[in-house]
Amino acid sequence: MKWDTLDEEPCSLSRTVAVVGDRWTLLILRECFLRVRRFEAFQSSLQITRHLLSERLKKLVRFGILRRVPYSEAPKRYEYILTQKGLDLYPIIMAMVHWGDTHMGDERGRPLLHEHKTCGKLFDPVMVCSECGEALNAKQVHVHAGPGRKEAVG
Amino acid sequence: MKWDTLDEEPCSLSRTVAVVGDRWTLLILRECFLRVRRFEAFQSSLQITRHLLSERLKKLVRFGILRRVPYSEAPKRYEYILTQKGLDLYPIIMAMVHWGDTHMGDERGRPLLHEHKTCGKLFDPVMVCSECGEALNAKQVHVHAGPGRKEAVG
DNA sequence: CAGGTAAGTTCCTTTTTCAGACTTACGACG
DNA sequence: CGTCGTAAGTCTGAAAAAGGAACTTACCTG
Structure with a gap:
C-alpha cells in the first residue's frame, strides 16, 4: 500500500483514512473539539512528542482541516482552529x-x-x-x- | 503515550481508537462490511502483508469485533465474521x-x-x-x- | 542579564512495518 | 506415487515511523 496516495483511491473510506486514520490524529482532533488550540496545550494534554505533534498539525493544515491563525505578532505565535471541513468530522x-x-x-x-x-x-x-x-x-x-x-x- | 493501555483511559474516544485507530484496521473493517471473510480475500484485496493481516485479525478477534469461525475441518480453514460489537462499528x-x-x-x-x-x-x-x-x-x-x-x- | 514561555527543530534509539520466502495440511492430476 | 495448487498462516532481514530528550529562536519580566 502506498500511503502517500491513499487520498486518491476510488474509495471514500480510504480517502478519509488517509487524513484521520491514525491514533495521534484522532486524539488531536478530540482535543480540537474540546477547544484546545495551541501547540503547548496539545503537547501537554496528549503527551505526544513535539516532533510528531508538529508533523500532524502540518498535515491537518495541509488537508484543510485546521487553520493556523496568528494570535500574537511579536513574538509570532499561532493557534490551530478547525475549519468547516474539520468541524464536519x-x-x-x-x-x-x-x-x-x-x-x-x-x-x-x-x-x-x-x-x-x-x-x-x-x-x-x-x-x-x-x-x-x-x-x-x-x-x-x-x-x-x-x-x-x-x-x-x- | 502507552498504546497498550489506551483502551483503559477514561475517554471513550481513546478506547475506540485503541481498537480501530489505525489505517489497516479501518480498511480491514471496510472489507468486512463488504462481506469479505477470508484471509486470502483480505490479503489480495488490500495488498496488506500477510504478517500484518494476521496480527490485525487476531487483535480484532481478541477485542470481540470478529469471530474466527471454521468453515472446513480438514484442512482446518477459518473465516472472520463480524460480531454484534463489530456490526455496531x-x-x-x-x-x-x-x-x-x-x-x-x-x-x-x-x-x-x-x-x-x-x-x-x-x-x-x-x-x-x-x-x-x-x-x-x-x-x-x-x-x-x-x-x-x-x-x-x- | 538571568529566567521563563511558546513554538518548533534536531539527533539518536527503539519499535513497527514491509516484501518476500518458507511452512503445513490437504485435495486433485497424471 | 510425486507434483501442483490452495488456504492460512509464520519467519526474516531491511526500511520507515515513532519515541525521548536536548537545542533553537524570539520575545517578555523582574
Missing part, C-alpha cells in the same frame, strides 16, 4: 465516542456526557437515513458501484 | 465514508452509492440527537464530565 468523532461508551465502558460509568443545547437534554448520537429518517444498520444497506468506482475500475 | 465507517464523499471527492463522482433497503432510496447517513431527532453539529453540543471521568480525575 464531528460525526466521526461522535460515532467513535458512542461506540466506546457502548462497548468499551467500565464500572465507573461514562467519561463524558453530551448535552444538546438546542433541546437541553443529554443525548446519544444516532445515525439515520437521510431519506426516511430511520436508524441505520449495516444489514439494511445495499451497496452499488457509483460513477467514481466504475470509472476507476474501467 | 457501522456508524463510524459510514460517517467516514460520508465525510470522504463530501470533502475528498473528485470529478469522477462517488465511488459507492448506498441504498436503504427499508425505504428503497439512495441515502446519506445523518447523525441526529437521540432525544429531539435534530441533526447534530459540534457547536450545539456542550460537554460535561461524567461519572467515569470524575472518578478517574479524583
